[in-house]
Amino acid sequence: MxxxxxxxxxxxxxxxxxxxxxxxxxxxxxxxxxxxxxxxxxxxxxxxxxxxxxxxxxxxxxxxxxxxxxxxxxxxxxxxxxxxxxxxxxxxxxxxxxxxxxxxxxxxxxxxxxxxxxxxxxxxxxxxxxxxxxxxxxxxxxxxxxxxxxxxxxxxxxxxxVDRAAFGFDPALRRSTRERLGLAEDAFVIGGVGRLEPGKRFDLLVETLPRLEGAALLLVGSGSCEPRLRELARSLGVERQVIFVGESLDVRGLLSAMDVLAAPSVEETFGLAVVEALACGLPVLYGTCPAIDDLPPGSAPGARRVTQDGLADELEVLAARPPGRLPPPDAVRVYDxxxxxxxxxxxxxxxxxxxxxxx
The missing domain is CATH 3.40.50.2000 (Glycogen Phosphorylase B;)
Structure with a gap:
């Protein structure tokens, strides 16, 4: 229940x-x-x-x-x-x-x-x-x-x-999902997955967009912060760069459409979205994630812990040279x-x- x-x-x-x-x-x-x-x-x-x-x-x-x-x-x-x-x-x-x-x-x-x-x-x-x-x-x-x-x-x-097979990267899904969402094939797409609530700190991702020309932010989820996030995007002049997907079961397609998952939460109990993103071969920037932090060092080389002050700089580096898809790390197998x-x-x-x- x-x-x-x-x-x-x-x-x-x-x-x-x-x-x-x-x-x-x-x-x-x-x-x-x-x-x-x-x-x-x-x-x-x-x-x-x-x-x-x-x-x-x-x-x-x-x-x-x-x-x-x-x-x-x-x-x-x-x-x-x-x-x-x-x-x-x-x-x-x-x-x-x-x-x-x-x-x-x-x-x-x-x-x-x-x-x-x-x-x-x-x-x-x-x-x-x-x-x-x-x-x-x-x-x-x-x-x-x-x-x-x-x-x-x-x-x-x-x-x-996590069911590894259910989240594996699919290039055909990447193309079709981007086309459906109006995203260019060569656009740098940042993803945020989770409830749109204060603790998730998705506002930090919106605030980064003015520094990333041509980048887009894909927010997957719903919550009480959506109106505030929309207003923030308007005030910064980046409303066309933020796509609010809402609740969706098409997580594999949406992850395939992204170039990086950013999870700047101040507090998490596990961090399921981070593991799902790693299963899809995405690089991940996170604030806190017990699923990764509780494992031995090196279990998830594609995931990097960043401070809130350093998040924008890290995204700027990735946008300049997107790393492409990564092999799913050991962490994904641990959480089968x-x-x-x-x-x-x-x-x-x-x-x-x-x-x-x-x-």
Whole structure:
């Protein structure tokens, strides 16, 4: 179960993971529908819409518990804050044998874009006791959970996964995507992928464009900062150089159309877009990315950590001499989605004390 199914990192991760799980799965979503829900339903996985109307809609707990009793689920696995809080309580009320939650988005000061407060932290910690284990998507997240007070023996690190074949560079897709977006074949295209929220700092990419004549910025995602980013582009006279794609499932085509991925986030819990870009052979400039920083040095030679002050200079160098496509590094193989699926199913069967799952 998950809070929503718009095209965010955790939502896309769930969509990509489902085909690789041998267990028979169904999905419950608390709010909204979204493009990811449509994509999941097209694969034949049932989706149950809970219709939650806000953070204080306690009726959602009853609806979830009834759904769980009706279908007699052996495992409930929750993703994102609201789904974790409400889902663990509902699963406990429904006597579900194994209750797991994955923490995708806990930062030092924010969780899923909302500022951390004592009530939010207290509610999270109380609901955590209702589950069996919490999955952290990186060692960095595990450290943050531990500092919150969750015992280490209740935390297991299972990194996010990427299907390498699904993100490989495709020159035909590059041409067709650029043509569809009105981008010249020889244009230098900077990419930004993720929610358009303050912490992603996509404003830094817009501010760089006046220095890069003929360059374009491709922003893939939606969020509260879109109006502000559009106004910033207008004020700098670069509005024609910024393309707001919005939510899209055509990540491979869009990555193929780019020449560099820039991820200047001030805080991340994993950095899935960075790994996907590396799988597509792109050079990457990033501010923080546990997926890369937690690996041994040299695991991702195409990814370079840069300061916010140095980002514009680095982009200027790349624009002058684009490096072309790079071979996918070892980091991409480390985060193979099949490995993630195997680790999750091993966790499920261990909690159930059961034999390995089969379709």
């Amino acid at each position: 998950i809070t929503g199914l718009a095209a965010g990192g955790a939502e896309q991760q769930l969509r990509c993971l489902l085909p690789h799980l041998r267990a028979r799965c169904e999905v419950a979503v608390l709010t909204g529908h979204g493009v990811v829900a449509d994509a999941i339903e097209r694969t034949g996985v049932p989706i149950h819409h809970i219709g939650m109307r806000g953070n204080r809609d306690l009726r959602a707990v009853g609806r979830l518990a009834r759904l769980m009793r009706k279908h007699r689920y052996e495992v409930v696995h929750a993703h994102l804050y609201r789904a974790c809080v409400y889902g663990r309580l509902a699963a406990r009320l429904a006597n579900v044998p194994a209750i797991v939650a994955t923490e995708h988005s806990i930062g030092h000061e924010h969780i899923e874009g909302r500022r951390l407060s004592r009530p939010i932290r207290a509610l999270y910690l109380a609901s955590e006791l209702l589950g069996d284990l919490t999955v952290a998507v990186s060692p960095s997240v595990a450290d943050r959970l531990s500092k919150w007070g969750i015992p280490r023996d209740r935390i297991v690190v299972i990194p996010n996964g 989605i099949r490995r993630q699926a195997e680790q999750l199913e091993s966790l499920y069967t261990r909690l159930l004390g059961a034999a390995p799952m089969e379709k």
